[in-house]
Amino acid sequence: MIKNSTDFLELERNIINDLVDDFASETGLFFDPKVKDKIFNYISFLREDSKTYVREVREIAEFFFNYELTLLRR
Structure with a gap:
């Protein structure tokens, strides 16, 4: 359960990490950990304009x- 904004940010970061990890493992691509941070920072920046x-x-x-x-279609 999300109790405060810190919980929300942690949940958001975990979702981004999972998405990037799943995408990387499925495609065989390697993502520098900085990619996840860039996505997270981009989304955090966008949060200013809902x-x-x-x-x-x-x-x-x-x-x-x-x-x-x-x-799935393959």
Whole structure:
């Protein structure tokens, strides 16, 4: 359960880490740990404008979702 903003940020970072790790393992690509930090920092920056934040997070999620669908169709 999310009790405060720190919990939310930790959950958000864990989700990003999982998405990048899953994508990397499925594609065989190596991601420098800095990539995760860049994605997280980008999303944190977007949080200042809630409409942009929601749109961008949705686009990132859709990218990974569409990638998963592509794998399932093979």
